[in-house]
Amino acid sequence: MPYRIDNFSQERLRVYQQRCETFETMVHSYTSCPYAWDEPCYPHRLTIEVLGERVIGSYALDDVKDYAPVYLSVTPKKPQRTLIVSVHSEGAVKILSIIDSNCHVLSGMKSPHISQSKDRNKHVLKYENSSDCKERILVDIPYVGISLISSMPEELIFACARDITVDFTQSVDQQRFSFQITSLQIDNQLACTPYPVILSFDVSKTITRGVRTDPESSWEPVLSLVVTKWNNRYLSLVSFEYISLRVADFHLELDQYVILSLFDFIKTLSSRLQSRALQHSNSTDHLFLMVFLL
Structure with a gap:
């Protein structure tokens, strides 16, 4: 040092x-x-x-x-x-x-x-409200739901999250990035599964596919990441002042059939992407050849 x-x-x-x-x-x-x-x-x-x-x-x-x-x-x-x-x-x-x-x-x-020298959590809040902040990008997403459907077609899993916040602030001497999710749940949509909920967190209310009706701003986030990095003139040195990752208590229940289905889904998706990339490469080569002949 x-x-x-x-x-x-x-x-x-x-x-x-x-x-x-x-x-x-x-x-x-x-x-x-x-x-x-x-x-x-x-x-x-x-x-x-x-x-x-x-x-x-x-x-x-x-x-x-x-x-x-x-x-x-x-x-x-x-x-x-x-x-x-x-x-x-x-x-x-x-x-x-x-x-x-x-x-x-x-x-x-x-x-x-x-x-x-004070408590680190207070330091994060102090920096967030600091008047030294020159630039700020704040993205707030109230609700997101993602469903994976196989080619059969069959719905495999459904994941939903609420109150996703992405915050990036930058001052003369520091950069700060924070990401947090207030609630998150992943459901197993296969009809034959003994575990309908794959991932859930210990919160007072569960997430459903319904629309949010009551405020949840006072809830503690189930996933929180805060990174503060110094901006300094030492180009060969990357210095982080503060890194915090918090994950609330959660339940994880996995079913063998849904895991195998996800592997097949990823394999099929990967092969399709490779096939499309190969077709695009061949069409580009053909276009270059036509231009050269002209």
Whole structure:
């Protein structure tokens, strides 16, 4: 994992890994420098020292958090200073930031990592309502029913779902995709089956082929997928901030006859598609030949 140290102060900082004092890095005033652990097997803690004064602390770069302010005493050349130390992330990069509050106004600043330390579900809702969102595509499908019918013809299965929501939002630094289904059921339509319902979820009401009559917006989705990805300048690195997949408790009952029927259905469909593709290829070759002869 890459790291970086941002020094937004007028101090020169001496930085070294805990138990590796001989391998030091100098971070000059108002500069940033990448960092890598000198000994990966040693504790991932970084000691920060204000050169010529004192050690201000040891910090874990893997933990995103705000630390207590550090107060530097008055010296003959410098007044009292207050350093604000924090660790936050930009994509996959963990950043240790040291800010001199005497030189920078922090009252209006909002740390991007504060929300990450909270509950992840609250973070998702916060991002969804964020004013930083620049683009959004929202698709809401109230009801969908799909029936598979063989060539005999015979209806094999019927699947129906309600309240399907597909939401894609994009901001300058993040992309978020969410997909959820409020209710889902798959029925076995074969007359001889002992299991008429293949897949069902534990909800208070079952799905039927009827039209929706009462609101179900308060129901918990039976299937929910949320993915949040960072947009960063590291082209060779794909960084996901948040991935969540939730599936409610469900009942699955399979019948051997319907499984074999589905295999035959897929086999027949595949052969027909291949035959049509071959016919289309032959007709295209024939057309090219006619054009060439002309």
